[in-house]
Amino acid sequence: MTAPFVLAVPSKGRLQENAEAFFTRAGLSLAKPRGARDYRGTIAGLDNVEIAYLSASEIASQLARGMVHLGVTGEDLLRESIPDADKRVLLIDSLGFGSANVVVAVPQAWIDVRTMADLDDVTTGFRAQHNRRMRVATKYINLTRNFFAAHGVVDYRIVESAGATEGAPAVGTAEMIVDITTTGATLAANGLKVLDDGVILRSQANLVASREADWSTEARETARVILDHIAARARASKYREVRTRFAGCNEALLNEAHNRFGVVAPFGGPTSSGMLTLHCPPVHLYALGSFLREHGADTVSIASLDYVLDRENPLFAKLEAFLRQ
Ligand SMILES: Nc1ncnc2c1ncn2[C@@H]1O[C@H](COP(=O)(O)OP(=O)(O)OP(=O)(O)O)[C@@H](O)[C@H]1O
Ligand SMILES: O=P(O)(O)OC[C@H]1O[C@H](OP(=O)(O)OP(=O)(O)O)[C@H](O)[C@@H]1O
Ligand SMILES: [Mg+2]
Structure with missing residues (x-):
């Protein structure tokens, strides 16, 4: 059997609840098969991953020593406890909690x-x-x-x-x-x-990778899957899905929507029947809806997105670049 991939998650303190909620939102459900006091856990569907429940400060030192592959901890603890932190660990993404x-x-x-x-x-x-x-x-x-x-x-x-x-x-x-x-x-x-x-x-909580961990081919593949879930959720939460249909939607209009409202058209321009799907940052939704109606749309629907899977995974790309250095 190959060595497990270890993901370290805060077991107590301020970061614990937020960290667990973060993984759940990303579609990674953490479980403690042997009960709440168990300090080893699993992720549903990822058999070779072991969750290590540790204190935030212990996570920083385990990352430095390569005892865990990925972990969630505070930047303050990393900077304090790891000399030359940027060489030994990679802050893959800040998580918006534990500030x-x-x-x-x-x-x-x-x-x-x-x-x-x-x-x-x-x-x-x-x-x-x-x-x-x-x-x-x-x-x-x-x-x-x-x-x-x-x-x-x-x-x-x-x-x-x-x-x-x-x-x-x-x-x-x-x-x-x-x-x-x-x-x-x-x-x-x-x-x-x-x-x-x-x-x-x-400081805030970060998702962090260890350079010293055993980055076998299998470990990298597991990291790719975990980071794919996280990136899909991060990409989804930055946008809402806007759908509409109207004649006369063209390239110039889409460019204007992009420049004024930060809109992206993930599936390209309108379909042959004029259906258009856009992703728009939440702050500009109303303005975009007004803009589309001014240009002929009768109805604009707006829905939240759970996950957006892109071919490119910026988080895994960052990890790969770090491990190559
Ligand atoms: N107001 C805050 N006070 C302290 N830490 C905070 C605060 N807000 C966020 N944090 C973050 O939470 C991290 C862990 O703090 P916490 O006190 O919850 O850990 P702990 O479980 O007590 O760990 P330890 O036992 O090692 O001190 C801090 O290092 C910091 O990154
Ligand atoms: O600016 P504030 O919002 O008042 O928060 C700051 C306080 O919170 C933390 O202590 P914590 O509650 O984590 O206790 P600890 O020192 O035992 O970890 C920290 O060490 C400060 O004492
Ligand atoms: Mg503390």
Whole structure:
């Protein structure tokens, strides 16, 4: 038997529900044959795929080590835990959930400190005055080092934090923090503010491939099938299907619809009986419907699309290019 293809999916935390919903929408239904506490699962219809249910941070490290082929995890965890991330993993696609920023935050009481340049002055002054360096509490050690270095800030030291990082300044274990935030509620509740140029990374959940995984011919074929499902769903959700019939539809009109409304004609121009099928981005539907009626259509129907299978699969093409490098 050939080695299984391993897809890593968050088992808990903020990404779990969204990740499972994402695969379900793509027509890939994940199952846990041995019950909810089972950390190995399957995908209906894809016999050689094993689902590994892991924490988001574990997924990042397993991708780095090639223990899983594909996985869903936060970009923050990849950038923090994998040196040279872009060589070792491929961020195939961002998934539109798990959005959060990694930020530099200082006490709101520091009214004169608004930017990283201000922070540079303050850290230097602090060291001269107190004969010790300011402390930054964080679990994002590498992101912090790189970002501070890029801004020329050197007079600080990192205090590694395992949780409740925002509390560190108030309890006196650090002067400032680097942490992840979405709504900003936790920062505000702890009397902290984000520096104006203090956003280190805008993160979200990504579908990620590992370079080091065993990319046998079978594994590539499995990836192609999985990515085909995902691409078909992504392509479908960007458009609605617009159908109509009217005499006098021509190339010029279709070009105008394309330029004004972002419309594509997946099956070419009208059929011999004048039937026309278009794909249109949701925001332009009404305007397109009006345009078609002005040009002679009596009726325009609009329907949502579940899947659009194209010959080209941009996601798999990206993976193949990455593995060739
Ligand atoms: N407001 C947020 N706070 C923290 N993480 C967020 C937030 N919004 C999205 N995320 C994303 O979710 C990822 C995992 O966070 P979460 O706290 O759910 O994981 P976890 O299961 O607790 O993992 P671990 O036990 O390794 O911390 C983060 O690294 C980040 O990419
Ligand atoms: O900006 P906000 O919307 O307030 O969210 C930010 C908070 O959420 C996360 O903690 P989480 O709830 O994941 O707990 P954890 O630190 O135990 O993972 C993160 O570490 C922040 O503390
Ligand atoms: Mg967490």
